[in-house]
Amino acid sequence: MKVALLQENLAKALNHVAKAISTRPSIPVLSNVLIEAKKGKLKLSSTDLEIxxxxxxxxxxxxxxxxxxxxxxxxxxxxxxxxxxxxxxxVKNTLLVESVDNSAE
Structure with a gap:
């Protein structure tokens, strides 16, 4: 996956999907967000198994x-x-996030 987008759009979408993430999930992966890049769009998904x-x-x-x-x-x-x-x-199971001033892996 390789994507470029605006920080403010990503922050807004992350805050939106975070509403479905439990603070104490029964399954660790439920504290994650699924990021899918396809055809000019980035889809963020989250669930707590109820919503x-x-x-x-x-x-x-x-x-x-x-x-x-x-x-x-x-x-x-x-x-x-x-x-x-x-x-x-x-690349594989690692996400690299970069901006002009910062980067994290």
């Missing part, structure tokens, strides 16, 4: 793919960034 929330963001998708990542960690990192372009790429 599920999806959010779609327009993005510059260079390479399709999907990955799950801790919703809390990703949201905290994205919210700490300045407004502007964010690049995300995944």
């Amino acid at each position: 599920g929330i999806n959010a779609w963001i327009g993005a510059d998708v260079e390479e399709d793919g999907e990955v799950t990542v801790s919703a809390r960690l990703l949201s905290e990192f994205i919210n700490s960034l300045k407004s502007g372009k964010v690049m995300m790429s995944s």
Whole structure:
């Protein structure tokens, strides 16, 4: 997966899907957000097994793919960034998030 999008759009979508994430999930993967990049859109999904929330963001998708990542960690990192372009790429089970001033893996 390889995607570029605006920080403010990603932060808004993460805050939206976070509403379906339990603070104490019975299954650890339920604290994650599923990120799917496909056909010019980024889809974020979360669930607590009772409700599920999806959010779609327009993005510059260079390479399709999907990955799950801790919703809390990703949201905290994205919210700490300045407004502007964010690049995300995944290789196997690792997500690399970069902006002009910061990067995290």
